[in-house]
Amino acid sequence: MPDPTATVTEVAGRRLRLTHLDRVLYPRTGYTKAAVLRYYTLVAPAMLPQLAGRPASFLRLPEGVEGQRFWAKRVPPGAPEWVAALLVNHGHETLRQTVVDDLPTLLWAANLGCLEFHVPQWRAEPRSHDRLIIDLDPGEGTSVVECCQVALAARELLAADGLRCWPKTTGSKGLHLSVPLLPTPAERVTRYARDLARRLRRALPELVVDQMAKQLRTGRVFVDWSQNNSAKTTVAAYSLRARPEPTVSAPLEWREVTECRRADQLVLTADQVARRLRETGDPHAGLADPAEAGELPSDG
Template sequence: MPADPTATVTEIDGRRLKLTHLDRVLYPATGWTKAAALRYYALVAPLLLPHLAGRPASFLRFPAGVSEQRFWAKNVPQGAPEWLTTLQVTHREGEMEQVVVADLATLIWAANLGALELHVPQWRQDPAEHDRLVIDLDPGPGVTAVECCAVALLARELLVADGLTAWPKTSGAKGLHLLVPLRPTPARQVNDYARELAARLRRSHPQLVVDRMEKRLRAGRVFVDWSQNNSAKTTAAPYSLRAGDAPGVSTPLEWTELAACRRPEELVFTPEEVAQRSEDPWHGVLEEANWGEL
């Protein structure tokens, strides 16, 4: 295999990394390169890493770019550095050793492998104990992020009435995610609460909300996907890149941005825009004072 003329060796917190194919175009429609992806993750690392800490990561990898082959990577790959933090996780398929993105060096190592999207579960060490609730708002045919904002505001009212604080973000695609930090809670209890919340929204706004996955029911409505709270499922981490024609970001938001949204384009952010934000809309989300109880 010919040598990569763009390869560079760098050291991050005492960890030596070889970064390769830096000029590779990962998003052909915009010309966005691997170097740009690495730069973005380096810039947002202080905001991103706390949301990855202690959680087994699932990487959606695009080694040759978003228009080429993609695949999920959960197991620690062959040749991975010995200094990676890992976690043994029991899946239906059996035991699996997964990477925990614990520091900047690990984040850049993963991005260098083409791991554009970073996904994590709603638990840290124990799948039976969740420390957050996630509501995924997915627009069906004929609706957009604007309707997702309306549903998010309705969901917020119900959550506040139950003593819970929700933090919104874009999915990085067409929808929204609401995250509720929790004190460690049995997984079944979290899942049951999310399912009932979705049902309450559907009963009060049947023309706007659907809580079942069948595609025939989703036209003109927002699907409130409560199933993301299953211990086996993962969600794109806040600040994760997303694959699409253009590089997207699962972007944390202020509630005022949802209330003011009138066009879906208002909630689409480039990596450069996210990295240049002067304030973190999710400041305080991980503080114990904001943890809720079901």
């Protein structure tokens, strides 16, 4: 059946057919596909530098957050010829994955029902990382409030090693810290991340765990150093999350991390994030600046 809401538009010189614009993707709030496309249009100037050059993995929910969901890595059949792609070796197979380098590609993917955008810590070469990710995951009995305490300790340790980090919410319960690096062998980044997790555990033994076993995580924050594995991806800054409400993996100011006393202070929705970006700018702008890329200490 023809879609009466479909519209053909031109975005940055690319022709896009946008469909089912009135479909409600977040039933709890009535947030529609049109609203999703509008959100990604508004945040694109800040989001695209965080996606550029990285092979994307999409969490697709064509019917919305209460419908079927599936991961998509391959460039789908029928994709426009102008959609950029990278050939990525996943060990047992090589996949042609989308690279979201511009607004037309971002909106094309969102129109397919891609609510979440995930990328690795590398660009063209999996063996060379240009970013370190510190994933702070609160265990039962803790929240993002405790993650903020660990984040502040991590910032101090990183600074002592000559590294700068940028915080963002996961859009779920935890925090991510992103550290821009000069191209560094993947194994070395993982070793450093593991050592940093151990140092945090030693500094905050009542608050931090660096092992994945769930029985160890109650009342503590898990520092998931394994997220730096080349095969893993992390939700991108400004990506929506497929949760009951349209929450966002939202870049933060360090002031917000320092002042966090309640978990709901750092639950940010699409409308809030778009407004923050318009009024106060992008807290993660420096993360994409090549001049900010650091070098791991020689014993890392």
